[in-house]
Amino acid sequence: MNVEEHILLSGRKALAARLVQIEAALPLEARFRRESAEIAYARLDLKLKDIFPQEKEQLDNNEIRLDVSLDTLIGRLQFFAQGDLLKQPQLFDDLQQALDQRAKRMACDACSKLAPLVCNGGVRDDEIVSLGGACLAPLKDMFDIAHNVGRHYYVTRGTLMTGNPDVVFATEKFSQKNPHHKPHDLPVDYFINGETVYADTPGLTRARVVLKVPVEAFDTNTYLSTLYILFHECIVHAFHAITSTAQTRVGPKPEDRFVEGWMDWVSYEVLNEVLSGTGLVKAPVNLRFLRQRRDRAFDFHLARVKCQGPSMAPFSQLASQRATGKSAATKVLDLFKNRPKDCTDPWKKFLQLSFDLNMMSDFDEDQRETFVTMLDFLEDDDRAPDLSPQHNILAGIVTNYLRNNNIRRFIDSVLALKTRWLR
Amino acid sequence: MSTEQQEYVLEGVSVTEVTEEIEKVWGQLQQPNSEFAKLAVEKGVNADELESLRKYSLEEVLVLKKGGGFDPVTVALIVAFAPVAAKITKDVWDNFILGRLQRRFGKNAIAPKEDKH
Numbered sequence: 368m369n370v371e372e373h374i375l376l377s378g379r380k381a382l383a384a385r386l387v388q389i390e391a392a393l394p395l396e397a398r399f400r401r402e403s404a405e406i407a408y409a410r411l412d413l414k415l416k417d418i419f420p421q422e423k424e425q426l427d428n429n430e431i432r433l434d435v436s437l438d439t440l441i442g443r444l445q446f447f448a449q450g451d452l453l454k455q456p457q458l459f460d461d462l463q464q465a466l467d468q469r470a471k472r473m474a475c476d477a478c479s480k481l482a483p484l485v486c487n488g489g490v491r492d493d494e495i496v497s498l499g500g501a502c503l504a505p506l507k508d509m510f511d512i513a514h515n516v517g518r519h520y521y522v523t524r525g526t527l528m529t530g531n532p533d534v535v536f537a538t539e540k541f542s543q544k545n546p547h548h549k550p551h552d553l554p555v556d557y558f559i560n561g562e563t564v565y566a567d568t569p570g571l572t573r574a575r576v577v578l579k580v581p582v583e584a585f586d587t588n589t590y591l592s593t594l595y596i597l598f599h600e601c602i603v604h605a606f607h608a609i610t611s612t613a614q615t616r617v618g619p620k621p622e623d624r625f626v627e628g629w630m631d632w633v634s635y636e637v638l639n640e641v642l643s644g645t646g647l648v649k650a651p652v653n654l655r656f657l658r659q660r661r662d663r664a665f666d667f668h669l670a671r672v673k674c675q676g677p678s679m680a681p682f683s684q685l686a687s688q689r690a691t692g693k694s695a696a697t698k699v700l701d702l703f704k705n706r707p708k709d710c711t712d713p714w715k716k717f718l719q720l721s722f723d724l725n726m727m728s729d730f731d732e733d734q735r736e737t738f739v740t741m742l743d744f745l746e747d748d749d750r751a752p753d754l755s756p757q758h759n760i761l762a763g764i765v766t767n768y769l770r771n772n773n774i775r776r777f778i779d780s781v782l783a784l785k786t787r788w789l790r
Numbered sequence: 791m792s793t794e795q796q797e798y799v800l801e802g803v804s805v806t807e808v809t810e811e812i813e814k815v816w817g818q819l820q821q822p823n824s825e826f827a828k829l830a831v832e833k834g835v836n837a838d839e840l841e842s843l844r845k846y847s848l849e850e851v852l853v854l855k856k857g858g859g860f861d862p863v864t865v866a867l868i869v870a871f872a873p874v875a876a877k878i879t880k881d882v883w884d885n886f887i888l889g890r891l892q893r894r895f896g897k898n899a900i901a902p903k904e905d906k907h
Contacts, residue, residue, distance in 0.1 A: 377894070539896070
């Protein structure tokens, strides 16, 4: 059992209240709308932000248990909601019941495997959360889905998975300068980000997926977008460069066009097909709001690569780099699709190529950069007349790869074009 | 002997909040067998060194000053280690207090000055 670091007790109290509120209210969202209480729903999603500063003392007091703190916070939220739902008494009753039920699941005594010891801001808190962690269970459950799906896809579609790389979950608080401050620079109001930290030791490949959470700002939209972040971390980063265990892996630079562009698009597509029910793995039956999660994933993914639009639009600084990676990926997939004689299942073959490239320790940063740069010479429409000579050469290399399945030769053939085309 | 110091950039947290948290952590570390003291030793602080620090108050070993920001909205915190126990205090700071502050407020909330450039 590995003990991972998580958000300290004070932050977890606030985050737990947020998760209770979101998971209790979200199933009732349609009813709020039907009963003309959509404003009450929106106000409910904002209210805890106001309550937290007023309850700072108890949030910061480690002698007050998380479940006791939760009672206070949820009690105040219920009191507030009651005022907003005077004309919808049944809806309020149902909301109240849902809030109570969700809060009960986070009872400290039932959660702690070290009971009667429960989280107290002390030396055993991380252990208690790692062993139980009911207060973070909604996030941990999402991580488990992303991790299991990622692993299954890599094992099933990739050909280079070796050993049993360890992937673990951790959480970290993100500090906001102001209420709009996000843990990323993307033009989308989802207050969440992730980071994968490599903690390899001789003989053990280990990645720590850290969810970075501005706890006060964690709202319903953020909750629904979290699965995308976890899929990104688990599919793009967790199994990156695992074919050699000779040295500790180094994380790619944020501007890495293959990792952050090409592979992010792969992770988005995998999430999309899993949530749509067409993937290799079915989404667990208890994972709800699949369409809403897909919508947020689309927004998040698009915000990473969007670099065209109104001139003053606030694009991410690295969107152009990521867009190039995605562009190269989509053009390669299109080539696969246009060669049915050599490729009977283009998506399957494309996933194999992507996962294998990502797992290769000797497909280093310089190679990745050149690889994407050269493949972006491919034209968008492989069936258009008057294709460029560069396109035809690259298409030939891709076709050879489909025929001989030799990934190293494919990489080297693409890289060799650099000296001819880029001076 | 000159006073060794480290400079941090604060984001989304005030010098007062950080100072209060340091006082809280220090107070806990001063209590033998407290949860924080155990945690500090677990994180790599030498138990004997921690014990030797107990004869000093926070003000005697650590001076916290508000520094100039890099822009009007950025705040800097200067942490100076008094010569009386500079090495030991710095060890406790590096191995425990700083990490604790970063977990409490967020890693981005208190970052070494050089990391911000």
